[in-house]
Amino acid sequence: MIKTASIEEEKKTVSLDALYALIQQDLKLVDVLILERVKSEVPLISDIARHIIASGGKRIRPALTLISAQLCHYEGHRHIALAAAVEFIHTATLLHDDVVDESKLRRGLATANELFGNKASVLVGDFLLSQAFQIMVADGSLKALKILSDAAAVISKGEVMQLMTEGQPETTIENYLQVVLSKTAVLFAAACELGATIAGQDRHEEALREFGVYIGVAFQLVDDVLDYASSSSQIGKNIGDDFQEGKITLPVILAYSAGSREEKVFWIRTLAELQQTPHDFEHALLLMRKHGAIEQTIAMAEKYCTRARDSLSGFTNSKAKSAMLDIVDFCTQRLY
Amino acid sequence: MIKTASIEEEKKTVSLDALYALIQQDLKLVDVLILERVKSEVPLISDIARHIIASGGKRIRPALTLISAQLCHYEGHRHIALAAAVEFIHTATLLHDDVVDESKLRRGLATANELFGNKASVLVGDFLLSQAFQIMVADGSLKALKILSDAAAVISKGEVMQLMTEGQPETTIENYLQVVLSKTAVLFAAACELGATIAGQDRHEEALREFGVYIGVAFQLVDDVLDYASSSSQIGKNIGDDFQEGKITLPVILAYSAGSREEKVFWIRTLAELQQTPHDFEHALLLMRKHGAIEQTIAMAEKYCTRARDSLSGFTNSKAKSAMLDIVDFCTQRLY
Numbered sequence: 001m002i003k004t005a006s007i008e009e010e011k012k013t014v015s016l017d018a019l020y021a022l023i024q025q026d027l028k029l030v031d032v033l034i035l036e037r038v039k040s041e042v043p044l045i046s047d048i049a050r051h052i053i054a055s056g057g058k059r060i061r062p063a064l065t066l067i068s069a070q071l072c073h074y075e076g077h078r079h080i081a082l083a084a085a086v087e088f089i090h091t092a093t094l095l096h097d098d099v100v101d102e103s104k105l106r107r108g109l110a111t112a113n114e115l116f117g118n119k120a121s122v123l124v125g126d127f128l129l130s131q132a133f134q135i136m137v138a139d140g141s142l143k144a145l146k147i148l149s150d151a152a153a154v155i156s157k158g159e160v161m162q163l164m165t166e167g168q169p170e171t172t173i174e175n176y177l178q179v180v181l182s183k184t185a186v187l188f189a190a191a192c193e194l195g196a197t198i199a200g201q202d203r204h205e206e207a208l209r210e211f212g213v214y215i216g217v218a219f220q221l222v223d224d225v226l227d228y229a230s231s232s233s234q235i236g237k238n239i240g241d242d243f244q245e246g247k248i249t250l251p252v253i254l255a256y257s258a259g260s261r262e263e264k265v266f267w268i269r270t271l272a273e274l275q276q277t278p279h280d281f282e283h284a285l286l287l288m289r290k291h292g293a294i295e296q297t298i299a300m301a302e303k304y305c306t307r308a309r310d311s312l313s314g315f316t317n318s319k320a321k322s323a324m325l326d327i328v329d330f331c332t333q334r335l336y
Numbered sequence: 337m338i339k340t341a342s343i344e345e346e347k348k349t350v351s352l353d354a355l356y357a358l359i360q361q362d363l364k365l366v367d368v369l370i371l372e373r374v375k376s377e378v379p380l381i382s383d384i385a386r387h388i389i390a391s392g393g394k395r396i397r398p399a400l401t402l403i404s405a406q407l408c409h410y411e412g413h414r415h416i417a418l419a420a421a422v423e424f425i426h427t428a429t430l431l432h433d434d435v436v437d438e439s440k441l442r443r444g445l446a447t448a449n450e451l452f453g454n455k456a457s458v459l460v461g462d463f464l465l466s467q468a469f470q471i472m473v474a475d476g477s478l479k480a481l482k483i484l485s486d487a488a489a490v491i492s493k494g495e496v497m498q499l500m501t502e503g504q505p506e507t508t509i510e511n512y513l514q515v516v517l518s519k520t521a522v523l524f525a526a527a528c529e530l531g532a533t534i535a536g537q538d539r540h541e542e543a544l545r546e547f548g549v550y551i552g553v554a555f556q557l558v559d560d561v562l563d564y565a566s567s568s569s570q571i572g573k574n575i576g577d578d579f580q581e582g583k584i585t586l587p588v589i590l591a592y593s594a595g596s597r598e599e600k601v602f603w604i605r606t607l608a609e610l611q612q613t614p615h616d617f618e619h620a621l622l623l624m625r626k627h628g629a630i631e632q633t634i635a636m637a638e639k640y641c642t643r644a645r646d647s648l649s650g651f652t653n654s655k656a657k658s659a660m661l662d663i664v665d666f667c668t669q670r671l672y
Contacts, residue, residue: 127489129465133489136485142473145481
């Protein structure tokens with residue numbers, strides 16, 4: 001919906017085809033392992049797990065583990081299991097997240113809590129997390145276990161932090177970025193770092209970790225924008241979902257902090273008190289446009305993309321590196 | 337409330353004083369570690385964690401790890417951290433369990449979900465589980481990690497199984513025992529097995545694991561009885577809580593399966609449909625008495641206690657062994 005002239009100029013077309021071509025075989029093996037693991041004599045477990053895991057999504061986190069391993073010339077099989085563990089941690093988080101957010105829709109499909117109830121979502125989330133740890137223990141690397149258990153700890157802390165800022169448009173940019181780092185970026189970072197770890201390339205761990213952090217923050221900020229500025233077909237959730245759920249995201253924080261007293265009252269009513277009337281979303285878009293909140297969020301996402309590109313500078317050129325740079329371009333391209 | 341003559345005859349007085357005297361110092365260190373770990377710059381995390389961890393309870397699971405380690409003549413410090421990990425897994429389960437059961441009271445205190453809300457309970461449960469894994473990773477033993485991650489996987493599966501039998505008094509005894517094994521006994525088993533593992537006494541792992549399974553089932557069955565046959569001061573939850581929440585426990589299953597058509601209708605109305613009137617609980621007690629459901633449950637608990645005692649037969653006498661036998665006696669003594 002919102003396309004500024006300056007953004008149009010930068011437009012270029014990138015796809016993730018090269019990435020997925022490079023990891024296609026591996027990703028299939030990850031899927032096989034995932035489906036194997038969620039097969040259960042308890043039907044509710046397999047139903048929910050299949051629903052959430054099969055419900056689309058780009059498998060971007062396991063893809064990052066697989067491509068990072070390639071970047072580090074890893075030649076074994078451990079990246080398959082660890083990529084699956086990463087996806088399990090992610091889906092466990094999604095299940096609990098949707099319960100906490102009372103979300104009804106994810107990627108255009110009814111959420112598990114909507115279909116199966118909150119109770120089942122909480123418990124199957126726990127089951128998926130336990131599968132992740134069993135996979136990691138079977139892998140047998142304490143270093144990989146540390147990376148992912150630290151990530152799980154930070155994520156859960158981030159979730160609680162987000163709960164505490166719920167309905168508070170006066171949240172600072174710093175606090176918001178802290179939540180994004182904890183909730184989203186840390187798993188991207190762990191996914192990437194694992195590639196270097198299993199390849200035994202300790203000297204590249206830091207760079208890949210940084211790449212993950214930056215691309216993770218950029219993805220979240222672009223998601224924030226898309227919820228106010230995309231067509232529903234693009235991201236598979238309805239535009240305005242975040243607004244309807246009262247989610248405090250960066251565009252909101254920017255519009256609120258720059259807003260007049262009257263505008264602040266509007267944000268408080270609609271997002272903190274969730275008192276919304278049919279034309280409020282349009283008005284929200286108007287206020288965001290007025291203060292350039294979308295453009296500022298995009299600019300910040302671009303900044304993180306630049307940092308992500310820079311963090312790969314220590315790697316010599318390769319197909320894997322090029323595919324990872326595609327991910328960076330793809331991140332913001334979703335906007336145009 | 338219910339004391340049969342035969343039970344009175346068996347009455348003897350056992351306390352856990354000897355046990356707690358043996359592990360007093362260790363248990364203090366476990367508590368210090370736990371409080372250290374739940375200190376957080378996020379107030380909601382420390383508030384909830386303190387509430388659930390400090391809200392009494394006998395720390396029976398970490399106590400089992402500590403005393404099992406003593407039984408195996410372990411002399412290091414690793415049992416402290418692993419006992420804390422066991423307690424973290426337990427409290428994480430409690431938090432999610434109370435959300436799923438919509439419980440309002442635990443050990444006589446308001447549950448965390450009642451005080452802080454379901455959302456916070458779900459997320460802080462995740463946080464506590466992640467702390468457990470961080471502690472295990474820091475401990476550095478893949479064997480211990482496997483024992484506890486396997487336990488966590490079984491527990492979450494058991495929770496889902498229980499959800500599926502919710503409101504079904506026609507559940508078979510076998511299915512119910514399967515849930516008890518998964519939900520409760522498996523963590524007791526892991527807690528005990530760890531004692532042998534860290535002491536490097538592999539040959540004792542199986543026996544201690546079995547001791548944990550049997551004592552775990554016995555504790556749960558006694559808990560089931562107490563909810564229909566104790567005074568509230570004894571267990572810190574109100575008598576009749578299970579009935580009010582529609583929980584299907586062994587006494588219910590036994591009374592239901594032996595009940596007339598009319599009695600079955602009563603159980604379905606009160607426990608499956610949760611349509612309860614003020615005198616229903618009294619009537620439930622009457623039906624249980626009629627069919628000897630309480631006595632049968634106690635007899636089954638006693639059988640598991642005997643198995644627990646037998647599983648320690650391979651250990652020579654020691655203060656630790658004697659304290660563990662006290663735990664077995666204490667388990668059923670709570671009934672009298």
